[in-house]
Amino acid sequence: MTSHVQLDPPDPPSTADDKAGFDLNLSHGHRDLVQAVAFNAYGDRCATGAVDGKIRVFNRHKDGIWRVCDNWTAHGGEIFELQWLPPTVYPNLLASLGIDGRFKLWCEDPSAAPGRRFSPGSRSTTPGKPAFETRSTRAPFRSFSLKHNDDTRQTHLALLTTEGRLVIYENDQPETLSEWTLIDQFDVGPKPPRGVELSFRVRFDPNPDPCYNALRAGAPIDSLALVVAAMHSVKIYRSREDVITAPYGVPQAQREFYLAADITSVVPHRGLVRDVAWAPGNVRGYDTIATACQDGFVRVFRVETPFDEEDGKSWATADIAKREGQPATPELPNPPHSATPPEKHHPPHHQSGLSASLAKSDGVGGERLPSGQPGQVVHTVKEVAKLDGHRTPVWRVDFDDDGQILGSTGDDGKLVFYRQTPRGSWAKSSELGMLKMKMATPS
Template identity: 60%
Template structure:
């Protein structure tokens, strides 16, 4: 009889165990994603298959569908918000293809995302003609109903797209396209991650400093660098008419890493008045940084809606943003498309462009509980708990202290229960 796995909580006096769901994959599980409600889970394996589980009212997780999604291992998964119908699941494979999978709610279990032959019914996909994609992030604006996709390639090139038709990736327009870091050398070990700011709007101090309410914010890690980008408003002339556009600028760069950065996370809950970024590093440390947008109290502004949100938007109710004229999304067509295809945009550096806001970085904590390379890091939905997983297979959880620093609060580790030998009776 094989050993029975259990889970041990080292912070408790007595180890507690709970049931482990058998995922059913025939190879290593590389990616996992929960939906916003926490009642649906998707797992992606090295064998290229995705399995979706639903949590029923009796608390039991049951398999909803299983299909072949990619030719190789699955790197990342993300559910789009449940307000988008039908439910959409995004995936990225090792071959560099970004795909969307739409659920058919009327289909029987086992055929929600896949066809009878076991292959997935992806609605659309994107792939790079230069270098394969290695990380992605999706953000949906509930007010404007626009969906944004950030795709980071293996050469450090970042593409940000937007679209109104969530499933039609081929109709997405380009917001921006630029290089985030120096192209790595051939044969060099690499790791790239990109994550959108999960908060609906920038924090109130960033708004006070001049960040637009609808600014897009990204954190990008590549090799040993971590950079934060935000969009500024700019204008462009098209056929003699001025159009309002957005362009990413380098808000700040985190230079505290000397080893490969494996993962990066942006904390939800920016009601604190500042943002927080966490990184998982090859040197065995989890680092937490505070991002501020300092401003002067002598600039003549107050905390009124006019000063915080900006004069141009003071009379605009947040729920009426979709009635405003849309920015030019720079849809690639004609001559512009050929220019975009001919080469990559240069690396963004710190400049004093109009609309660019000054940012500062402060290291809050260096957490070395793993004492081994750290592979994953993420915050909970409120930004109150930080979790990380290392080479030793343990999940570490941290909480923020009153002084702003972070400290370990609990530890979860897998263990094998030893089976006692049956007693032998001699008569």
């Protein structure tokens, strides 16, 4: 190590070297504004989506240089979101959603030549052929989220429309994601009036299992959770197994989502919620959620699950399994405002398979308030930070893989990082002014 330091030239790098390194990092190759960026779990693949509807995939090689792997027209216009499925799913899959309201899955062909890995036979002016594609007949999709469970080999897909309707699908064959099963759909809020600016976002809980306090309170170990930002509201939904009776008399278990917490009933947002993020690392016994708002604030919330500490239940696997079938009657600490009494939101628990399907498809259940059915737990929400590092509308927010660092971007063109302190609060740690770096680049 010492000899290496002595061999380094004492003079700073030349201007040419600085420019080469800078261009290498920022020359994405798009001819239009880049709207979406996604890295895979290993950090060695990056996908970018532009306003012109094109996707470019880059691979990081052993020499540290990023090189283009594929480039194709994926949508007829602006690309809103991109997401990689885990690298454990082979071949690699990339999901995209465009302004046309179409959700698409792109499957890589590792044996194909560079430039035709994800869109075989496509041309630069015509959209490539995806492995899977869907769209809503009622209203275009505006946001999506994917979650894959390596143990059960199940993949879940959540899609949110511009009318505030949430649709959740399930697939148990990750290698051939061409067939999906609808497990639930409902409205997360009132339909926005025409002519107003829209803002919708949905994100699955990235943790493999619910936090141990939620399990202690009675949440099923395979419970799904997601956070939804619809216009000015932010809500958390969680799933439970609902046993219904099929028309031929055989009981069947189906997933049903219910409202577990209404964050905006605790802390109102004074603007459109542009983005929402769920932090990994729920081994601490609670969950952390952050929101990016048009009012210029990044808010961080601590989501806890209260439970009875004197009920005599243990953490044994058998006891946890028993608790999944025991009734729980939690009370909503901060019930959302609703003009309809909660009891009118829920159909009877025992119903036929046909009536249950009709109830879900028609959005019956309103806000899906908790009704004390088995497997339902209610979370409490506390605002732990209100960060104004941008002082302009905030557009994006996300956590690192440990849930200890939070990043945000806004209208000021800055990337701001916040770090969680040992006391649990959040403080600004660094700031990157991307526009200033560009202006300082030698010509």
